[in-house]
Amino acid sequence: MELGALICIPKSPRCDNCPWQSGCLAFIFGQTDNLPKKRTKTASKPIWVLVGMIELEGRALVRLRPEKGLLAGMWEFPSVESDQPSSKEALIRHFQDMGISVGVEGEPRELRHIFSHRDWHMTIYRCISQEKPPRELPRGNCWLAREQWESVNWAGPHRTLAKWLSQS
Numbered sequence: 001m002e003l004g005a006l007i008c009i010p011k012s013p014r015c016d017n018c019p020w021q022s023g024c025l026a027f028i029f030g031q032t033d034n035l036p037k038k039r040t041k042t043a044s045k046p047i048w049v050l051v052g053m054i055e056l057e058g059r060a061l062v063r064l065r066p067e068k069g070l071l072a073g074m075w076e077f078p079s080v081e082s083d084q085p086s087s088k089e090a091l092i093r094h095f096q097d098m099g100i101s102v103g104v105e106g107e108p109r110e111l112r113h114i115f116s117h118r119d120w121h122m123t124i125y126r127c128i129s130q131e132k133p134p135r136e137l138p139r140g141n142c143w144l145a146r147e148q149w150e151s152v153n154w155a156g157p158h159r160t161l162a163k164w165l166s167q168s
C-alpha cells in the first residue's frame with residue numbers, strides 16, 4: 001500500500017487508519033495539520049556579467065576560472081561580474097588591467113543563465129585588440145585555437161558564447 005498516496009496525505013492525513021500512528025511524532029504532538037512544511041525557494045541573486053570575446057588569428061583569448069567556487073577550473077572568456085548593471089567601460093578597464101588595450105565592436109548580445117544561487121545577466125561584446133597583445137598574459141589566460149573550442153570544458157554558458165564566436 002502506498003501510505004504516502006492513500007493515508008498520509010498532506011493537509012488531510014487519515015491518521016485513524018494509519019498503521020504508523022503509534023510511532024508518528026506529528027500525530028503524538030498534534031502537528032498533523034501543520035506538516036509537511038513547504039520549503040520556500042530562495043531567489044537567485046542577480047549578477048551582471050560583462051564578457052569580452054577577442055579572436056586573433058584564429059585564437060580566442062580565454063582563461064581558467066579559479067580552482068574553487070562556481071564553475072571551478074573551467075574555461076571562460078574574460079569577464080567582469082558586478083552586483084549592479086555596469087558599463088562596457090568596466091570591461092575595457094578589465095582588459096587594460098590585463099595589459100591589453102581593446103575597443104568594442106558592434107552591438108552587444110545578451111544571455112541569461114540561472115544557477116541555484118546566482119542569476120547571471122550577461123552582456124557580451126566582441127572586442128578588438130587595438131595594439132599587438134603582450135606575449136605574456138596574466139596567469140591562467142591563454143589564446144585558444146579554434147580547433148579546441150569544441151573540446152574544452154567551458155564554464156556553463158561560455159560554451160554558447162564559443163559557438164556564437166565560431167559562427168560569426
Ligand code: SF4
Nearest residue numbers: 008013015018021024
Ligand atoms: S499518523 Fe502520522 S504518518 Fe500516519 S497519516 Fe497521520 S500524520 Fe501521516
